[in-house]
Amino acid sequence: MTINEEIKAPLIQNSRVSNSENSTDTERSPIEQVALTVPTTDDPSLPCFTFRTWVLGSLACVVLSFLNQFFWYRKEPLSLTSISAQIAVVPLGHLMASTITERVFFKGRKFEFTLNPGRFNVKEHVLITIFANSGAGNVFSIYLVNAVKLFYKKELNFMVALVVVITSQVMGFGWAGLFRRYLVDPATMWWPQNLVQVSLFRALHEKEERPKGGLTHNQFFLIAFICSFAYYVFPGYIFPMLTSFSWICWTFPTSVLAQQLGSGLHGLGIGALGFDWSSVSSYLGSPLASPWFATANVAVGFALVMYVIIPTAYWLNIYKAKTFPIYSDELFTSTGQSYDVSAIIDPNFHIDIEAYNREGPLYMSTFFAITYGVDFACLAATIVHVFLFHGSEIWQLSKSALQEKKMDVHSRLMRKYKQVPQWWFMCLLLVNIVATICAFQFYTDQLQLPWWGILLACSLALFFTLPVGVITATTNQTPTLNVISEYIIGYLYPGYPVANICFKVYGYISLKQGIAFLQDFKLGHYMKIPPRAMFMAQVLGTIIAAFAHLGTAWWLMDNIPNICDRALLPSDSPWTCPSDHVFYDASVIWGLIGPQRIFGDLGYYSGINWFFLVGAIAPVLVWLAHKALPDRQWIRLITIPVLLGAIIEMPPATAVNYTSWILIGFASGFIAYRYYLNLWSRYNYVLSGALDAGLAFMGVLLYLFLGMENVSLNWWGSDSDGCPLASCPTEQGVVINGCPVL
Template identity: 75%
Template sequence: MWWPSNLVQVSLFRALHEKEKRTNGGVTRTQFFVIAFICSFAYYVFPGYLFEMLTSLSWICWIFPNSVLAQQLGSGLYGLGIGAFGLDWSTISSYLGSPLASPWFATANVAAGFFFVMYVLTPLCYWLNVYKAKTFPIYSDSLFRSDGQKYNITAIIDSNFHLDLAAYEKEGPLYITTFFAMTYGVGFAALTATIVHVALFHGRDIWKQSKSSFAEKEMDIHTKLMAKYKQVPEWWFIVILLVNIAATVFACEYYNDQLQLPWWGVLLACAIAFFFTLPIGIITAITNQAPGLNIITEYIIGYIYPGYPVANMCFKVYGYISMTQAISFLQDFKLGHYMKIPPRTMFMAQVVGTLIAAFVYLGTAWWLLETIPDICLDTSSLWTCPSDTVFYDASVIWGLIGPRRIFGDLGTYEAVNWFFLGGAIAPILVWFAAKAFPHQEWIRLINMPVLIGATGMMPPATAVNYTTWILAGFLSGFVVYRYKPEWWRRHNYVLSGALDAGLAFMGVLLYFSLGLEDVSLNWWGNDLDGCSLASCPTAKGVVVTGCPVYN
């Protein structure tokens, strides 16, 4: 199988290294990359600094500046994002990756899943006031009390960062927005859907391929060409695995007061990552969309070891991120396989790159925490850290308070667990439909793990990230099948890489030249969304600063 994201890397490699002749007076792919890169680099100064509203153009809010309902519907950042779109590549690619690198059927699955959750399930639950939905914003990743005010997390944590039960009983149960609860539900469903889908649609192929690998039968042309190189001994991987597990266990035991995670938690996290790498890897290889293990890892350790938020975060990292990194390494090996890079060279590049990245990431994080005031706090004008905020909220929900008091028999959202069953049933229905109508090939393109898990990045991703990504994906697909498909196929992935590179370089330049000195422009064009009422509750008697009170 081939990862679509690898095609971007291959196209860039060829564009920058292979000699290419012009055809019919056109430009080479190298020239096209440079042109697109310069355009992307120059343009990002507008959404990145001069005209930040280009990130989310929520025009419905402009028409109805005093209507809570209209802004709930139209806000791309704090509402349902109806009609909202962005003229900013970072809006498109920040969370879902490049739409140009995803096959059209995967884009269609994401679109179907997003529209169902965002425009059917969420409005239905909100206006039926499911889980007191109207007491809270229609879209938010914040944690609330039953009266609609922000939950005081520090009040329920003791000096050892454990849950203070007496303080928790005094503060009351924790509430999340109904949308947030539904996204956790679809996360449950996506997990079971992944297992069932892979078993039904790919189980036979996995079994045949496994037997073929052990039997060492005929090799394809790529494998034959790679056979002339020295292979990487398996014991190299095993040694690295065992050394890392041993080091992790030692760190968790030696620094147990800080990390909170016992040794068996490390082994359990590794087992979860090992089990799910194959099914999730298959889904990723086919669709370029990867279902995550973040929710199930939090859920498992939260039930087994409640009241320890740092342990929950560590377990999530060792389980979820290990699987993600494994798939990333597989992508690299697949790229090296098709580009005929010697396996040992690829192995050393990965090891050295990982070591360098570890120190660079740690140093960068340390520097940011020391130099940026109010980083990741609401008071920060630049460093709001949406992904880290959701990570922190998850540690409170799953680690500190625990799933039993949120999604279990002691919690408010117990019914959300039925999503596990729904996710397991959905691929079975598609499988039966494919068997009943074998000539309808489009049925087999319905990928339930991707469709159900489409909103898995929300929050921190917002509605405008999805609407713009889907729009760009469909436009790309339309161009491929209607206009100059050969030219587009040659330049599609090069364009994707050039847009990413231009955005990255201008983003870094803007930060070091203007962001460090907190030089900003204060005008209406830099009001990111212009939908100040979108986060207002609509329940009677709930008082929130800046919002109307309903009687």
């Protein structure tokens, strides 16, 4: 069994009977998973872009944009997927269909329309979900806004920020348009992740009778939503310690070593558990949607790094590890004090070399340095793993895509609809590039990146979109170019932090956005949505999401005092912005100071580059073992990019995020799936969406009614970790406020 078959096995088993019985077409997709999951029928008469689509789609996009941006600043951020909206809009759609007037306006004329074209149908639902997808994704360029305004405390006006946000989001349409014929139309480009949503659409729209002694999907969702909504008042307000329950710290309240081991937020997290869904799903997504083999790879990778490599490096004092906290995303001086980044920036927002030499080199916790090393290893491992295990397959798939062969029944069904003209995409791309260059030329003092940097970033995105798209569409793994983009501009244009961020936004994130658009196009392809309706939903959803995300961020920055400033925030404040801190640190390391002075020949951490070699060798060893022992199929399931990529989210993710995620993933993907398959197949994904939605709405209400009024509780349960000594150094003579001097 291949890795992709392992990933989709639960989905296949759940859909095998219903799809084979309902199919009226004898043709099958050459991809078995698609053939067993996606219906091969279409009803072209179903209306798509209706009044309900506009209203519910825009509402879902705005709500998800607001909630995702709102929670992204918090200590335990929550990323709501479109599955929440996909489930929540069903009763609203049926309500609108039953209550809105069916009157036809301008009857008999060219502009004839009605607000209620009949029953709420699946094609409307798909387009609403496409709107929601736009709001569910994080707008990466908001990081740039936060870094400049909150961390560097420099000027960035709203219109400049809006131009960057919109152009970086919409530019992905250009890359998607250029390669859609290669990555959407061919049957071999099957985008495994979409099959989960296809299954959910079928479950929500195919006629369902309440099972004896059971619940329908909508009933179960409502009950789980209410429970999640009510429960979050405890970890979200009354008892924050539920976020990270570290019993070792309670047992040894004066031991630095014990708290380093036991803290789930500032240490290794041994025995730490999170009884808070935001702890579980903040960074790795919902564990209920993870196949067991992938969860097992993440568990092994996390244990290897967190419980073998990090403790070994720390207690051997590699890179002066004991001078700094065992887990930290802060930047330090050689004596363990916080590094004053503002002291090395000149009035032109550029590095002051003389000041940098006076302040001394920048240091990181050994944990932070090793996570960068693991990023390097993961990048190399992804390339080697894909070449060894999927090289011939991807080559054949790429050739079939380029030659337009193996067009399946779904592609033939889609040919009856008007396609989106190529010039729509090209015009959108060219207008975006020109607008971006003009904006950067006009606001050079705020954005720093010269015009050639924009063109180089676009060239990087153009070059990598097809290979990355082929890998994602066939293996469900997306290689990251984050480090490559930072490395390139860091060497070519050092000393300019905002330029580094902008290059990363347009070189990497526009590509990532293009891949997301292609995935949505394939979802519409499977559900037989007219391409022009898909295009309109994506463009409008992206623009709405850009305004909503930026508006939410601007509102929070103006209304929450000292947001993201850990030195000035109260100790129990949730507004610590962990992801933005890591992004800011990266802009200092790669942009302001530059990779040559950190990881290059002038840097203290040049040895970290050996991780590239480690990452390249590891998949070769697995491949050789698989060839030597072909009957041991479990060897092939050792996926080094997933294993090494397990801790890519650390920091800002913490140990408790992983331990809780792994345990829930084991309970769902192994125990429930293996021993309670019927319950798992009916309720697993619905439960995930309900938990996300309930937590989100209660979190917003707590802030609006209590947080804005500064109503807080102050008791021992308010401490979100209970491990105050976990961040203390253990090197003799290092003086840190609140820590014992050894």
